[in-house]
Amino acid sequence: MAAETGDAARALALSMQPQVAAVLFASAACTVALAALLAVLRMRPPWWCACPVCEAYLTASWAGEFDNLCDWFTHLLRTSPAQTVHVHVLRNVLTANPVTVDHMLRARFDNYPKGAPFSAILADFLGRGIFNVDGDAWLFQRKLAAAELASPALRAFAARVVASELRGRLVPLLRSAAASGRVLDLQDVFRRFAFDCICNISFGLDPGCLELSMPVSAFETAFDLASTLSARRATAPMQVIWRLKRLLNLGDERRLRDAVRLVDTLAEEVIRQRRKLGGGGSDLLSRFMGSINDDRYLRDIVVSFMLAGRDTVASALTAFFLLLSDHPEAARAIRDEAARVCGGGDDDDGRLATFAKLKDMHYVHAALFESMRLFPPVQFDSKFAAGDDTLPDGTAVARGTRVTYHAYAMGRMESVWGPDCGEFRPERWLRDGRFVPQSPYRYPVFQGGARVCIGKELALMEMKAVIAAVVRGFDIEAVDRSSRRPRFAPGLTATFAGGLPVRVRRRARGV
Numbered sequence: 001m002a003a004e005t006g007d008a009a010r011a012l013a014l015s016m017q018p019q020v021a022a023v024l025f026a027s028a029a030c031t032v033a034l035a036a037l038l039a040v041l042r043m044r045p046p047w048w049c050a051c052p053v054c055e056a057y058l059t060a061s062w063a064g065e066f067d068n069l070c071d072w073f074t075h076l077l078r079t080s081p082a083q084t085v086h087v088h089v090l091r092n093v094l095t096a097n098p099v100t101v102d103h104m105l106r107a108r109f110d111n112y113p114k115g116a117p118f119s120a121i122l123a124d125f126l127g128r129g130i131f132n133v134d135g136d137a138w139l140f141q142r143k144l145a146a147a148e149l150a151s152p153a154l155r156a157f158a159a160r161v162v163a164s165e166l167r168g169r170l171v172p173l174l175r176s177a178a179a180s181g182r183v184l185d186l187q188d189v190f191r192r193f194a195f196d197c198i199c200n201i202s203f204g205l206d207p208g209c210l211e212l213s214m215p216v217s218a219f220e221t222a223f224d225l226a227s228t229l230s231a232r233r234a235t236a237p238m239q240v241i242w243r244l245k246r247l248l249n250l251g252d253e254r255r256l257r258d259a260v261r262l263v264d265t266l267a268e269e270v271i272r273q274r275r276k277l278g279g280g281g282s283d284l285l286s287r288f289m290g291s292i293n294d295d296r297y298l299r300d301i302v303v304s305f306m307l308a309g310r311d312t313v314a315s316a317l318t319a320f321f322l323l324l325s326d327h328p329e330a331a332r333a334i335r336d337e338a339a340r341v342c343g344g345g346d347d348d349d350g351r352l353a354t355f356a357k358l359k360d361m362h363y364v365h366a367a368l369f370e371s372m373r374l375f376p377p378v379q380f381d382s383k384f385a386a387g388d389d390t391l392p393d394g395t396a397v398a399r400g401t402r403v404t405y406h407a408y409a410m411g412r413m414e415s416v417w418g419p420d421c422g423e424f425r426p427e428r429w430l431r432d433g434r435f436v437p438q439s440p441y442r443y444p445v446f447q448g449g450a451r452v453c454i455g456k457e458l459a460l461m462e463m464k465a466v467i468a469a470v471v472r473g474f475d476i477e478a479v480d481r482s483s484r485r486p487r488f489a490p491g492l493t494a495t496f497a498g499g500l501p502v503r504v505r506r507r508a509r510g511v
Helices: 002-043 052-059 069-079 098-107 116-126 135-149 152-180 185-204 216-233 240-247 251-276 284-289 295-326 327-343 355-358 360-373 456-473
Strands: 083-088 092-097 380-384 402-406 474-478 501-506
Touching: 002 284, 002 380, 052 083, 052 327, 052 355, 069 083, 069 092, 069 402, 069 456, 092 284, 098 402, 116 216, 116 240, 116 251, 116 295, 116 380, 135 152, 152 185, 152 216, 152 456, 152 501, 185 216, 185 284, 185 295, 185 456, 216 456, 240 251, 251 295, 284 295, 295 360, 295 456, 295 474, 327 360, 327 456, 360 456, 380 501, 456 474
Parallel strands: 092 402
Antiparallel strands: 083 092, 380 402, 474 501
């Protein structure tokens, strides 16, 4: 009898084990959840912020008054006495104060690296490329690229490439559009032009030689999409949102993965073709291939140079010609200067300004800088504080906070540029007819300090060559677009939503 009772007890105990385990698990889960909740309460998570700025950001109510997020941020920075605002939901301090920019980029450079959070946002697209790394990896890429870009041989080669692309592709395309009367998307035209130039200059390849399963345009579209979706990650109040979608391969993250796969294919083909042509080339990629055996690392470098050489140049040129369409007096001044420096009337007979003559075009230089003041190719740039800090305006910055200088807003600050800051006036850059630069911390279009853009001179040469050739030979008229109320698409570089449709008219000689 006793044995039977013991057996029954053991059977009952065995049968209840799952229920007991479930109760214990539930208790443990509740304990963990309670601990997490208490931790969250102590942290005061940013999405609980009820300040007007955060509420407007989260509800997108700012869109009722402003066409673009950058214009709303400009408004906030203008009305801030310190020209600095804190968007708590993004844990982001934004500034348009030149003193603070100097503090970030020069005085406390070591405390404001790109940072791991920024690198994570762009890792799938840019990997370990120069724009997405700090420390030794950044310094290695910068030193190697800077040495090559400073080479007189490469600069002369770049000038020949740009002249060839102008004479063989861009100018004939504009002539054809003028003859047919068709509307061109100038933003797309400049992207293709800049892509051809960067492939030749940086990789020693003509895009036509790439053996791809789809047209190059399909890969360029994927590149643009990858840029847009990567930038969108940074706008999420909580990184866990995009990280979870990436883990589950859902929505934008699935599209980003597909786009990056095409970008990888393009970069791999560039590397394969460069290797097929043999070493010893004078291009940037050949220099890197001589020091790096990791093809994935080379892929990241190729993509970074594509972003720098294609997207920023195309963005700046698109904005320039949009402004020029609204300011024909500036186009006349450019033609007058080109005629004085180069001789002759227009430039549609195949003659192009030489590199030496481009350097003498001070008004063109001033007009380009003025255009980028109003429409910088990179509207803002972020760093992450490595340690606690206090900005010169008194703003406290905790370790891990994202700190952003907003170049787009800085170009529209009366305190920086005066009451006419919203006007396109190239003359503000000239003194006795000669171009006079401004402090890079007042005008951080090319960054400043240790991270100042190493491709600046090359990019300026390319853009000035395009401006001189196109303005001398053609009139460009924007169709249903105005520089006074632009609309931007999201992306790592400034992109006009819907492109820039234009009509092209060929100028008569001597007019």
